[in-house]
Amino acid sequence: MSASIAPDRAHAPAAATTDARPVIRSAADVSDLVNRGAAVGSDARVVIAIALGGVFLDAYDLGALAFGVKDIAREFSLTPTGTGFVASAITFGAIIGALIGGYLTDKIGRYRVFMADMFFFVIAAIACALAPNAWVLGGSRFVMGLGVGIDLPVAMAFLAEFSRLKGRGNKAASIAMWCPTWYAAISVSYLLVLGLYAVLPESHSGWLWRLILGFGAVPAIVIIAIRSRYISESPVWAANQGDLAGAAAILKRSYGIDTRVDASPATAAATRTPRKASWSNYGALLRGVYLRRTVLATIIAIASSFAYNAVAFGLPVIISSFLKQSMLTTILASLALNLCFAFVGGLIAVRTVPKIGAWKLTVGGYAFQLAALVGLAIVGRPANGAEVVMAIAFLALFLLGQGFGPGSHSMTFASLSYPTSLRGVGVGFNQTLMRSSSTVSLFLFPVLSAALGTKVFWIIAAAPLAGLIALLAIRWEPSGYDVDAEDFEASGGRVAG
Template identity: 90%
Template sequence: MSAALAPERVHAPVAPPESELPIRSAADVSDLVNRGAAVGSDARVVIAIALGGVFLDAYDLGALAFGVKDIAREFSLTPTGTGFVASAITFGAIIGALFGGYLTDKIGRYRVFMADMFFFVFAAIACALAPNAWVLGGARFVMGLGVGIDLPVAMAFLAEFSRLKGRGNKAASIAMWCPTWYAAISVSYLLVLGLYAVLPESHSGWLWRLILGFGAVPALVIIAIRSRYISESPVWAANQGDLAGAAAILKRSYGLETRVDPAAQTASAKPAARKAAWSNYGALLRGVYLRRTVLATVIAIASSFAYNAVAFGLPVIISSFLKQSMLTTILASLALNLCFAFVGGLIAVRTVPKIGAWKLTVVGYMFQLAALVGLAIVGRPTDGTAVVTAIALLAAFLLGQGFGPGSHSMTFASLSYPTSLRGVGVGFNQTLMRSSSTVSLFLFPVLSAALGTKVFWIIAVAPLAGLIALLAIRWEPSGYDVDAEDFAPAPAGK
């Protein structure tokens, strides 16, 4: 063989092992993710860390529930001032969600997640040391920025590191946010119970400070371990044209050996998915996405308004409306969250791949509507039987929230949009949802003081609105490959 042929032999491509999967486009990357990760890969760890962010969101939002009365007394707050402190975190979450959704699509899931944990650390410490209501409200606002930024990126990780169908599919992974949320609320209740038992009565004013300050601990843990396991979303990286980076992520987080087809390096082969822009918020209100946005928004607002009024007001309901002691209030709130809201969330995770998010949400709203109407009719209990009835109705409300709108408000928000719109989709949804939370947290102390148990008639409007929206728009996101819409038009009517 002549020497002239030697250079060609040296530079000729080596045939890849048959085990390597070819990547020609972002659609191929999305398809590999949809098939599921290899056994022993880091994908589940990534999902767990993303859920850790959700845990922090819930803990920080709910940690103030038992301290509201003490804060009002310590800082001599009026009902309006109490509402300001309670709702400051959701004001921050509104702004955080709006910017966080855009940044999640613009600079990537990894960078946003790596940054937002610091909000939780500094804000939690500031809350614990707050000398007055203004500093406390300001620190809670900053904490809310972290909450708002975190939800879009956490939902993106859950959706983009999960398989499309079967057990543990995208809808099930996203639904895990719900039991995680209730676990965080239960942890705050357990901390209150433990501190309530050990703190001397002369130091009872420290209780709310210790509870709020503890939020820095899990944030520091996440900061310590996230760089080891967290990677960028492979689908997002591929949508940006970085197929080589997506292949590296698939190997690291999914345990998949892949290779980028040389033909995919040409400009014409790069993905045509829309790039991140503020105008993408407008895309949520056009075409097929309008119907999905309307449905996801109504579910989110209705779920948030009712849940915040009942769940975050649970200690007030039990101690004031039901005339129970502080210890009974803590134990009852803990039991209701663990036995009904948390269990309901686990039911959603196991059943959504087979039953679907739409049906579960409809049934959940039916539970809530019946429970709230029942609470309004029972009113302020005057005997033991009425107290048991009221507790049972609260349990039914939380169970319905757990397997219904509580789990699937985020399913609809996250899986109604493809990768290129997921950040702004969740951000938009969370902006409106947090607005509802702000109104709910602000109004509940005022309305409950003025109306007593008749406030449940007003809260019952929320699940009724959710039911009407679901019956009008029958959109099922579970099992549907919405990410494919970045590469092909959405089917009509979807």
């Protein structure tokens, strides 16, 4: 992919005759400095780590009920419909949260939104742990979902806007880190279940799900406690709002780059102002060059979410029911599969995306998943040891493909298909549709697996197939492309599609 940048895009940072500091004349200059990378010893990596901490919370809270649904249904005497309500309440909240959070991320800034949504996690986690009935539990999970939905647009904005453009640790690699972080959170929930399962007496086994859900408040409190030391506003977003002095201060504090602002009237008059945050920006995602990117990112997100939720969140059910294993074996097998394949696949994506690109990795990941799901459908319910091994191998293949393919890069496509002025609404729109797919998947998988058994994998296989078709039809590579430059191009400039 290529792009011709208009000659008057922006002034490159230049040194003054008596002051060696880079000069900031526009938001484009700030973006250029960020793209070159942070100074050694700066706080930029810590900011990225804290943003990933938000992703950790999202994943932990979404997956925390994987082992507790049966206990909740028994404690509150829930029907299958009631169980589905409790299980899917968090995704309903995430749908609304993503739509609102995407707009607020662009409107009031990354920092304010990120710090506000941490309180959702603390309050909702404690309320879930103390829930006296299913209604309170479902309502608390819905509030938690609001936090999850609000968090991902702002977390992806931080990852994209505090990372260099090219080379190791580039924007695509930083965003891909969300994937191993996600699987690490799922693994932590499994480890907690394993530890509590071992120490809780049989008479108190009903506490297990409450303790697991309540633990979600702990990392949120830690993030709140350290926010003032490291977290800053995105310098590119601040510059886009016309606050060049604020952007310069952030660059010095978080990036270790000391700059000088040129605020002369002539410079201000020549500076092109990027689009301002507005609800109408959601419509901009469906116009011009962004339409193709939005279609591709949306199909990847929906296909990835539908298949992953059905297989990964249903993994304990698959292992315990289809493979006839005990609770302890189910926990250990689920933990091993997530760590050894999904988590490792995510690390592979982070290391290889700067060289290989997100498009090729996503194609390869979907191909792995399609082969795995077809294999699971053909094997069916294992009848002997050899078939059990084959079924586990196919599950591992699916999770590996998810890790280095769509699991990592669904967010790469969603985040890097849009410049700073549209990134919040772009990720928010993507997450709204993806969470809708998650809700359908979480609700349908128990119903379909009960009715169809292992034949359900034929239906799930349609998801990676759709992803492959979309990728082959729209060959858009976001890794290494300076999408933020599109905010500063003159009307005659061309952008890559």
